[in-house]
Amino acid sequence: MNIVVIGWGRDGDAPSAAVRELLGGARRLAEKSGGQVVAGALGAAAQAAQGMVAYGADQVLTVDHPALAEADAEAYAAAAEAVCGRTGEALVLVPGDRLGWEVAPRLAHRLKAGLVTDCVSVDWDGSRFVMTKPVYGGKAMAKLVARTAMQVALVRTRAMEALAPQPGRAGRVEALSVDLAPGRVKVIERKKEETQGQVRLEDARVVVSGGRGLGGPEPFKMLEEIARLLGGAVGASLAAVDAGWISPQHQVGQTGKSVAPDLYIAVGISGASQHVAGMSGSKTIVAINKDPEAPIFRVAHIGVVGDYKEVLPAFLAELRKIKGA
Ligand SMILES: Cc1cc2nc3c(=O)[nH]c(=O)nc-3n(C[C@H](O)[C@H](O)[C@H](O)COP(=O)(O)OP(=O)(O)OC[C@H]3O[C@@H](n4cnc5c(N)ncnc54)[C@H](O)[C@@H]3O)c2cc1C
Structure with a gap:
């Protein structure tokens, strides 16, 4: 066929x-x-x-x-x-x-x-x-x-x-010569999506996402650096977006973007079904969460039970060494 x-x-x-x-x-x-x-x-x-x-x-x-x-x-x-x-x-x-x-x-x-x-x-x-x-x-x-x-x-x-x-x-x-009817859609405004020089979330091979567990906007800077070093993009849960810590274009999930990167790192994200719906097709999922019962561990291939405040800086330091950054 x-x-x-x-x-x-x-x-x-x-x-x-x-x-x-x-x-x-x-x-x-x-x-x-x-x-x-x-x-x-x-x-x-x-x-x-x-x-x-x-x-x-x-x-x-x-x-x-x-x-x-x-x-x-x-x-x-x-x-x-x-x-x-x-x-x-x-x-x-x-x-x-x-x-x-x-x-x-x-x-x-x-x-x-x-x-x-x-x-x-x-x-x-x-x-x-x-x-x-x-x-x-x-x-x-x-x-x-x-x-x-x-x-x-x-x-x-x-x-x-x-x-x-x-x-x-x-x-x-x-x-092919095709007779198409004139369009019924009229474009009244165009807005360019802000990507700040980063890889687009949907195109990224690596997505580093943060959730409510991060506790504020500041830790997203760490996620941004990890994403940059890995050539990836930053994602977020709806809770983080709703809190105003990151803009809605980063939201992953049922009402956000669907992604299927090679590597998805979920930090402080519980793994609600609406979030998982947008990332379960990822090839490798790494979850960092302090609650060993968090549902995200059911879809994660690699789980780190711990406080991101300890895990992420150690991970970032190692990554900087590897990348010579
Ligand atoms: C119709 C509908 C559509 C929705 N669409 C989406 C969507 O598109 N995307 C989406 O994400 N959600 C969506 N939601 C919301 C979804 O149900 C969840 O409420 C949301 O995903 C929760 O976000 P979260 O995991 O960041 O927060 P929480 O569920 O509050 O989880 C926070 C996690 O962080 C962990 N944590 C806390 N402190 C630390 C720490 N110091 N270190 C490590 N871990 C820590 C906690 O153990 C917890 O597991 C939708 C809901 C509805 C009803």
């Missing part, structure tokens, strides 16, 4: 980081399932079509249209539908960013496809694609298969890994 990667945005001539990851995941799946990787390069991504080939697509279908100038989910779903109309039965991977959450259900409806949102992995079991997603607030993982001919998986950012680009890789690029 073919695998379609729907992509928007670009990073110069290369596809966006989220699309590079999906192409890597699709390539690995295609090798097992025996299908082709078809990329749908929508809007600005059309200019990164060759880059999509380099990152693993066998074929790229581009759709560029004025209706795709804004993040209009209706227009993007219609463009993605046109791409899928060319591929036959397929598994369609959609990036789990903000636009993706709006596009995937609309696309699934148009394709009469089964939809699995918030996937942290997709595997091939020899005859079907099996999609894994956290359920019950991250307390369990559900493995799902779609019984429909078309299947849509909305994949969490950082859940799949990009392949190294192969600049000379062969692949066909074809421009």
